[in-house]
Amino acid sequence: MLRFFVSVIVFAALCFAGTDAELLKHADANLKSSSKNDQFKAYDTYKQVYLKALVEGNDKVCKRCLQGIVTSGRMLHIDVDKYSKKLSKYKQAPSKKTVVHRKKKSRTKTASGKNIKLSSQRALESVQWNGGDLVLAFDSPLKAKDVNYFSIQEKKKRRFRYIFDIHSIQTKNHTIKHREIKRIKLGQYKSGTLRLVIESTKKLPLHFKLDNELLVIMLGVKRVKAPLANKPMHAKNKTIVIDPGHGGKDAGAVGYKRYFEKNVVLQIAKKFAEILKKDGYKVYMTRSSDKFISLRQRTAFANRKKADLFISIHANAVPKKNTKKAHGIETYFLSTARSGRAERIAAKENAVDMRGFKGGQKGYLEGMTNRKTIASHKLAIDIQQGILSKMRAHYSDVKDGGVRGGPFWVLVGAQMPSVLVEVGFISHPKEARRLVNRRYQKYFAQSLADGVNRYFSKNP
Ligand SMILES: [Zn+2]
Known part of the structure; x- marks a missing residue:
């Protein structure tokens, strides 16, 4: 299942890559057009892809997008000084793909006070028993040099210690137990090095292998049936507002067999809230019954609760002639960059209630900060991946509709x-x-809760 999980991530990454390449191709074509409208579309697309590449640390795509932003921006008389400065920095540095997982920690100061970049910081994502094997999953592949293994065997004391020093950091506490093993300890040994100590009263036929992101340790012990339950340590002090879409007079989409969106999303949202509460989060719902709430009230509620995350749950629908074609799961974040698809979905979700947004788009565009957009984008990616990896493990043909930015009013003001x-x-x-x-x-x-945990494990 873990292998499956990893392949899902790789698959998802490939899907995103394909979409980006297509988007950029489109943008390049639009840039050549003489229509201002097309040039604007190109500008928006470059910005959208740029943001994503920035999140993913893909320098090559960043550079390509910046070139597009600067060229299209100048054609449209938009002030792109900021971007052109960034671009010149890329031009100085040789372009290569680097993935920086934790920007803050990957920078350190030299004696002269200059910032230098360290190599990317790997993080431990999960620890699980798979039969009698202990499986540690990281967020990037391991090489042989990343793992230093040794053992200290004291026969007389009946103490056998097996020690792994792994080039990684830990973002949550893991309690690992096995009936046949005296003690298993996992902790940050020193900066950038995680130490796993397996202590046994008898000699273990231990061996291990590296499998991409996984360190698999075969201990030669009995199978463990129940998976490890780790409460995410970041859950404490985090508040999440869950927003089941629509309600009351607003049924949302009416689908197959006249199922109502408002009912389905409320049922899922309630279950989602229960799971997050069990994980230790503080959870509020904008509605827990079938009542109408304006879009504006929803984010205002989240702001009042000083929530760390706002997650709105909706279901999609298409007109009758296309019902058999359109399916799949999508996650959106608020962004000024648009794709045709995001705009159509946004128009649908925005339609019912636009009160309180008379100021038009200008206000919200100004209110948006880049930092929040990037965080929302990261959250969207983690949630989408959380959903796909879990749902695909249980159901066949779960379609990835992707992650997109769009002008969703319900997210405005959060x-x-x-x-x-x-x-x-x-x-x-x-x-x-x-x-x-x-x-x-x-x-x-x-799967939604998995996505939230995934997000907080990387952004505590
Ligand atoms: Zn909806």
Whole structure:
């Protein structure tokens, strides 16, 4: 299952890469057009892809996008000084792909006070028993040089210690136990080095292997049935507002067999809230019954609760003639960059209630900060990946609709990272049947919680 999990991530990454390349191709074509409208589209697209590349630390794409932003921006008489400065920095440095996972920690000061970049910091994501094997999963691949293994065997004292020093950091506490083993300790040994000590009263036929992001340690002990339950240590002191879309007079989308979006999203949201509470988060819901709430009230509520995250849950739908074609799960974040698709979805979700947004778009564009957009984008990626990896483990043909930025009014005004999840197409016969199914809803709620944990483990 872990291997599957990893392949899902790789798959998702490939999907994103494909979309970006296509988007950039489109933008390049639009840039050549004489229509101002097309040039504007190009400008927006470059910015959208740039933001994503920035999040992913993909310098090559960043550079390409910056070139696009500067060229299109100048054609449109937009002030692109900021971008052109960034571009000149890229031109000085040789372009190569570097993934920096933790910007703050990967920079350190030299004696002269200049910032230098260290190599990327790997983080431990999870520890699980897989049968009798202990599996440590990291957020980037391990090489032989990243793991230093040795053992201290004291026969007379009946003390056998097996020690792994791993080039990585830890973002949460893991309690690892096994009936046959005296003690298993895992902790930050020194900066950048994680130490795992397995202590036994008898000699273990221990061996291990590296499998991309995984360190698999075969201990030769009995199978462990129950998975390890680790409460994420970051859950403490974090507040999450869950926003089930629509409600009351606003049914949202009406789908297959007249299933209502407002009901499906409330059912999933309630289960999601329960799981997060069990994980130790403080959770509020904008509505927990079938009542109407304006879009503006929803984010205002999250702001009042000083939430760390705002997650809006919706379901998608298409007109009758396309119901069998459109399906899949999508996650959106608020962004001024648009794609046609994001705009269509946003128009649908925005339609019911636009009160309180009379100021038009200008106000919200000004209110958006780059930092919040990047955090929301990261959250969207983690949630989408959390959903896909879990749902695909349980159901076949779960479609990745992708992560996109768009002008969603319900996210406007949220002072914290915020996303809107379209849990699927309620108009699609098969997906609708799943969406009203309790077991599917439960898995979906768990997968959303996985996404939240994934986000906080990287952004504590
Ligand atoms: Zn909706």
